[in-house]
Amino acid sequence: MAPSLLRKAAPLHDIVKVDVHVPGCPPSAKLILFAVRDLLEGRIPDLKSGARFG
Amino acid sequence: MRTIVIDPVTRIEGHAQITIELDDDDQVARTAFHVTQVRGFEKFTEGRPFYETPSITARICGICPISHLLASAKACDAIMSVRIPPTAAKLREALHCGQIIQSHALSFFHLSAPDLLLGFDSDPVRPTVAGLITDHPDKARDGIALRKFGQQVIEGLAKERIHPSWIVPGGVNAPLSPQARERILAGLPEAKEIAARTLAFFKGVVDSFPEEIAHFGNVPTMYAGLVDASGGLQLYDGFVRFVDAVGKVVVPAMSPEDYLSYIGEPTLADSYLKAPYFRRRGYPEGSTASARSPASTSPPTAATRRRTSSSRNITSGSAPWCRARSMSTTRGWSRSSMRWSGWRRC
Secondary structure, eight states, X not given: OOOOOOSSOOOHXXXXXXXXXXXSSSXXXXXXXXXXXXXXXXXXXXXXXXXXXX | OEEEEEOSOOSSSSOEEEEEEEOTTSOEEEEEEXXXXXXXXXXHTTXXXXXXXXXXXXXXXXXXHHHHHHHHHHHHHHHHTOOOOHHHHHHHHHHHHHHHHHHHHIIIIIIIHHHHHHOTTSOTTSOSHHHHHHHOHHHHHHHHHHHHHHHHHHHHHHSOSSSOSOEETTEESSOOOHHHHHHHHHHHHHHHHHHHHHHHHHHHHHXXXXXXXXXXXXXXXXXXXXXXXXXXXXXXXXXXXXXXTTSOEEEEEEOGGGHHHHEEOOOOSSOSSOOOEEGGGOSXXXXXXXXXXXXXXXXXOTTTOXXXXXXXXXXXXXXXXXXXXXXXXXXXXXXXXXXXXXXXXX
């Protein structure tokens, strides 16, 4: 069955703990690769140099 | 009375469940397809400037944003009452050819080919395009290469592969560069070969699945598609033609602006997707009656609508659909090559 709607729409990070925000709609392939590579090597990627919000 | 629930439905854009109710004789009594997510585009775009809608509606889908961009931009053209420059129309059509190639390659190679090659009953974790790389590397490579070509056509024309800002009300916002044109021309021969051998492969493999073809998604339905003045396939602009299950033309040429006179869009009680249907034939009352129900011109209200099967008037059987995907990929290639060769003289 289709689930009932909640009264308010909430941003994802209000509900789920987000470790890394990878910005872009869509994020560039280069940025995704950079982030995934760091995560695979056990690091939280620093995206400040490669991306900006807004 | 037993209920079978398929959850989640995979290999789709979006989220859905299927409910199948069996009666005491284990026959199917009722089926329903529940879309379990709300998007809200029709509501949250209300009150926004109309020229924002192309880039907003592109976000409906990350695979086919081009289609939404084009439909939305054409609506904006109509609102502004402009006829776009002929070059812009050709460029938009070329972009759509690129999308047909990439999205159909994805649909065929990533979503259908794993079942066709690995078998419908293979271990559920196997049938993905990654699962093809071990046993059918040539098919995996072809699928990735064909999709890549389509994406590169889009990128060459519109700069971004997903949600490009190139398509605007009134036309497109940049010309085609000679370098992009040459790159696309260079990639066309190999793309054509992949499409041709995929079609040949599919024709061959179809004979291995007589049971599936006879029964899976094989109900008589109408068909609708975009055509040009002589009834040939159109990918960007034209009229909508409706044909019945045996190919007889029911509506030869509907103008897109008359859409709501021909197609009803009722909401459903147990799904967040509307259920468009061909108004003249009435809302389908059940799978056997769907193609032949008596004409009814008023759309059903929630109170009067009866439960129906999940088949709708305008759907397609799965096997002809796969073939149509392969053929329109080839068509997308051939229209692209016509366009590109013509432009050598520009």
